Amino acid sequence: MRGFNVLLQKEFREAWRSWKFLWIPLVFALLGMSDPLTNYYMMDILNAVGNLPEGFEMLMPELMPVDLLQASIGQFQTIGLLVLMATFVGTISKERASGMATLLYVRPISFSAYFMSKFVVMSTVGFVSILAGFAASIYYTVVLYGTFEIGSLVASFFTYFSWLLFVLAVTLMMSATFKTIVATSCAFILIFVGQIINAIVGTFWTISPWKLPVYGVQLMRGTMEMSDYWWSLVITIISTIVCIGIGTITMKRNASMTKI
Amino acid sequence: MTTLLQVTGLTKQFADKVVVDGIDFTLAENTSTALIGPNGAGKTTTLSMLTGLLKPTSGSVKVLNGDLRSNIGFLPQFPQFHPWLSALEFTEMAAKLNGVPAKKAKLAAQKTLEFVGLGNDANKKIATFSGGMKQRLGISQAIVHKPKLLLLDEPVSALDPVGRREVLDLLKGLQQETTILYSTHILNDAEEMTDQLLFLRNGELVEQGTLREVRQRFDEPNYVVEFNTEEEAQHFTNKSELLGNVKGRFVYIEIINEKPSMQELLHHLSNAPYKIRKVERQTASLEEIFMKVARKI
Numbered sequence: 240m241r242g243f244n245v246l247l248q249k250e251f252r253e254a255w256r257s258w259k260f261l262w263i264p265l266v267f268a269l270l271g272m273s274d275p276l277t278n279y280y281m282m283d284i285l286n287a288v289g290n291l292p293e294g295f296e297m298l299m300p301e302l303m304p305v306d307l308l309q310a311s312i313g314q315f316q317t318i319g320l321l322v323l324m325a326t327f328v329g330t331i332s333k334e335r336a337s338g339m340a341t342l343l344y345v346r347p348i349s350f351s352a353y354f355m356s357k358f359v360v361m362s363t364v365g366f367v368s369i370l371a372g373f374a375a376s377i378y379y380t381v382v383l384y385g386t387f388e389i390g391s392l393v394a395s396f397f398t399y400f401s402w403l404l405f406v407l408a409v410t411l412m413m414s415a416t417f418k419t420i421v422a423t424s425c426a427f428i429l430i431f432v433g434q435i436i437n438a439i440v441g442t443f444w445t446i447s448p449w450k451l452p453v454y455g456v457q458l459m460r461g462t463m464e465m466s467d468y469w470w471s472l473v474i475t476i477i478s479t480i481v482c483i484g485i486g487t488i489t490m491k492r493n494a495s496m497t498k499i
Numbered sequence: 500m501t502t503l504l505q506v507t508g509l510t511k512q513f514a515d516k517v518v519v520d521g522i523d524f525t526l527a528e529n530t531s532t533a534l535i536g537p538n539g540a541g542k543t544t545t546l547s548m549l550t551g552l553l554k555p556t557s558g559s560v561k562v563l564n565g566d567l568r569s570n571i572g573f574l575p576q577f578p579q580f581h582p583w584l585s586a587l588e589f590t591e592m593a594a595k596l597n598g599v600p601a602k603k604a605k606l607a608a609q610k611t612l613e614f615v616g617l618g619n620d621a622n623k624k625i626a627t628f629s630g631g632m633k634q635r636l637g638i639s640q641a642i643v644h645k646p647k648l649l650l651l652d653e654p655v656s657a658l659d660p661v662g663r664r665e666v667l668d669l670l671k672g673l674q675q676e677t678t679i680l681y682s683t684h685i686l687n688d689a690e691e692m693t694d695q696l697l698f699l700r701n702g703e704l705v706e707q708g709t710l711r712e713v714r715q716r717f718d719e720p721n722y723v724v725e726f727n728t729e730e731e732a733q734h735f736t737n738k739s740e741l742l743g744n745v746k747g748r749f750v751y752i753e754i755i756n757e758k759p760s761m762q763e764l765l766h767h768l769s770n771a772p773y774k775i776r777k778v779e780r781q782t783a784s785l786e787e788i789f790m791k792v793a794r795k796i
Contacts, residue, residue, distance in 0.1 A: 245595040249581070256583040338579035342640060345550045346596040347569040495553050499543060499575050499652070 242348040246356035254360050259326065263364055266322050267315065267372030274310040275379035278302060304380045304387055309456045311376035312399060315369065316452060320430060323368065323403075324410045327361050328423045331414040331490060338498035350491040354415065358483060361407045369399060391459040398455030398468075401475050405448050406430055408479040412486035415493065448475040500527035501563070503678050504549075504648060508558035511544050511702075518544045520702040521558065526648070526678050526695075531670075533689035534682040536699035537793055542682035543576065545699065546652050549680070562648070569598060572641030576652040578633060582626035586617055589625060590639050597644035611643040612636075615669060631662040638669060642677070649673065651681035655688055667691060686785040698792045706792050710785070717788040722752040722764055725777040739767055754780070 254260060277284070281299065285291060331354075334340040343353070373396055377387065409429055413422035437449040445467040454471060457463040504526040511519040519541040526532055534542050547553040549560055550573045562570060580589055590608035599607055612621045615635040620628070628636065634657065641649060654670065655663040663685075670679065671692055683689055689696065696713050698706035706713055725748055726732040732750050736743045741759060743750040752764065761780065768775060783791075 242596045245592055249584070249592055252588070253581065253583055338575065338577065339581055341552065341575055342573075342578060342580070342593070342637075343596065344552055345568065345571065345573045346593070347566070347598070348596055495547075497552065498579075499547050499552060 240349055240352040240355070242346075243352040243356055246343075246348065246353050247359060250356045250360040251363075254364055259364050260367060263322060263326065264368045264371035267319055267368040268375040270314040270319055271311045271372035271374070271376035272379050274314065275307045275376060275383055278307060278310070279379075279383040302384065304384045305456060305459045307380045307384060308373075308376055308387075308395070308459070309453075311372065312452055312456060315372055315399070316434065317431075319368070319372065320406055323361075323365060324406065324426055324430065325423070327364075327407065328410050328414050328426055329419045330357055330361070330411065332417065332419040332422050335493065335497040336419065340494075340497040341499055344494050344497055350494070351487045354411070354483065354487045354490050358408065358411055361411065362404055365403045365407055366400060369396070369403060373399075387459070391461075395455040395459050398458065398472070399452055401472060401479075402448060402451040402455075405451075405475045405479045405482070408482035408486070412482040412489070415486040415490035418496075446470040446474060448478055451475055500530070502526070503528045503563060504680075505561045505563070506549070506558070507561070509545065509548060509555050509560065510557045511541075511548060511553065512556045518702050519548070519555075519699075522697075522699070522702075522704040524695075524697055524704065524707060526680060528647075528678055529674070529676065530694040531674055531679040531681070531692050532695040532697060533693045534680060534697045534699060535684065535686065535689055535789065536682075537684065539701075540699040541702040542699055543652055544702075546573075546650050546680070546682060549650055565647075570647045572644065572646035572649045574637045574641045574649075574651045574654055576656070578637035578640075580625040580628075580633065580636065583624060585622050585624055586612055586628070586632075586636050586639070587621040589636065590643050593640040594643045597646075599644050607643055608639075611639045614642075614672075615639045616665065631658055634658060634662070634666065635669075638666065642673060645676075647678060649677050649679045649681075651679065653683060654681055656683065656685060663688070686789055690785045698789075700793060713788060714783065714785075717791050718783045720754045720780060720782050722754065722761075723777070723779045723781055724750045724752070724764075724768065724775060726750065727774040727776060731773045735771060735773060739771075741767060748776075 282297070285297070331340075377392070381387070410426045413426040416422065417425060433449045437447065441447075441450065445464070448471065450471050454463060454468050458468065502525050506522065506524050508521045508523060509519060510517065510521050522545065534545065536542055544553065548555050550571060551568050560567065584592070587605075587608055590612055591604050594604040594607050595601060609621060612618055615638050617632060617635050617639065620632060625633070625636065634654070638654070641651070651670075655666050658666060667688060670681075673679065674692065690710065693710055695709055696707065697704060706716075708716075724735075726735065727748070729745075729748055732745050732748050736745050736750055741752055741764070743752045752759070764778070768778070
């Protein structure tokens with residue numbers, strides 16, 4: 240892992256100076272607060288907009304705090320992941336295409352150090368982002384609806400973080416393996432089409448990384464079959480490690496793709 | 500002189516195109532070598548293989564006493580930097596990645612930046628740098644760790660005359676303690692700082708040797724005599740037993756095996772009733788040699 244600290248510092252400087260630590264968490268915070276707020280004020284919003292027929296009555300469902308967190312996670316799953324992945328999918332491939340990688344690759348660095356330094360920074364941005372998203376969602380839910388049980392909340396948060404690490408590892412692996420355009424397509428297909436497949440025919444199996452975000456919520460509801468949960472978590476962690484391994488290898492193999 | 504680098508049968512093939520075709524050469528320690536050739540001759544590909552970025556199809560690059568990657572500094576033709584770093588941060592990072600201890604890296608980076616003339620811009624973001632400043636920064640990142648071998652791809656081609664002069668002087672300052680291999684198609688530069696010339700053409704090494712050796716092989720020396728008028732030039736050529744070509748007011752006389760000598764020529768001229776403006780012995784410039792080598796079949 241030669242040069243890890245130096246490369247980590249470089250990656251942090253980039254993320255910091257390009258405001259990634261600010262604007263991505265901000266996006267997540269906005270996503271997180273939108274569901275509790277819109278659901279709570281739905282009746283007022285509808286009244287204010289007007290055009291409701293005379294005598295119209297709507298039965299609003301009685302929402303539990305955990306329902307709102309689930310809705311927020313649903314937002315993170317689409318727009319949130321899209322933002323994170325789009326931001327980071329070029330992190331290796333663009334460096335190669337522009338030639339910025341050349342001046343680093345000619346030095347005696349280890350590619351696993353370079354890969355890991357990028358992964359650590361991405362994970363940190365991801366962590367801060369979902370922390371902001373969860374915090375915003377929970378804050379407005381607690382103010383408007385009711386409280387959570389802290390233990391299962393933390394468990395749910397880290398379950399979601401594990402899933403996020405998997406997503407980021409896939410993204411970075413694709414970036415190491417392909418050019419930016421192909422990497423983007425492959426990463427998006429794997430993560431989003433995976434979600435769609437999981438939603439349509441996911442009832443036929445119970446263990447998969449794509450199930451983890453929902454399992455985190457089920458932990459809070461207390462309806463989780465724990466063996467499914469643990470197996471999914473283990474599979475996710477293993478897949479993450481495998482992605483890191485493959486990414487490191489392809490990054491090294493593709494070093495000659497850098498523009499000289 | 501001790502050999503630093505030995506290249507044997509180096510070949511690179513992309514799909515069905517052979518870009519570098521089995522070249523052999525050695526670099527002695529603390530010498531400067533110019534890699535010359537027309538565009539597309541394979542200069543950059545050769546340098547890329549020496550850096551280790553590109554795997555040779557066949558052949559080998561041997562560095563005596565040590566590992567290649569930790570002993571080289573490389574400047575690409577168009578160096579690209581991370582724009583959000585400052586010059587000092589980038590140079591310091593380069594030093595650390597090459598194993599300079601963290602405590603010394605910053606000082607080394609500062610000194611190197613001063614050496615390349617970026618002392619006052621060390622803390623500015625690279626995004627604000629001009630082309631010339633980037634080239635200097637490129638040199639600083641290549642030399643900050645004091646590599647044994649410095650590989651430079653067209654180090655001065657993109658610079659204006661002033662910048663070129665300054666960068667050449669910088670490189671001359673490094674010649675004493677570094678082995679330099681640089682590619683160029685600007686021959687005046689090669690003429691100025693070169694112990695060895697390598698001529699590449701279509702991926703093949705067609706000429707090699709010191710500037711003197713190459714010059715001797717390709718030189719066709721001649722005398723030029725400039726007369727006052729064309730008639731006089733013509734008249735002199737017709738009357739004299741020396742074989743000369745008349746071009747306007749100039750008469751060119753080929754020298755074959757040091758014949759005729761300057762004395763003989765002057766003797767012929769001294770008796771003639773002409774006004775003579777100039778007598779000169781000409782040797783081929785590197786550019787003429789380059790043209791000959793480039794066209795040689």
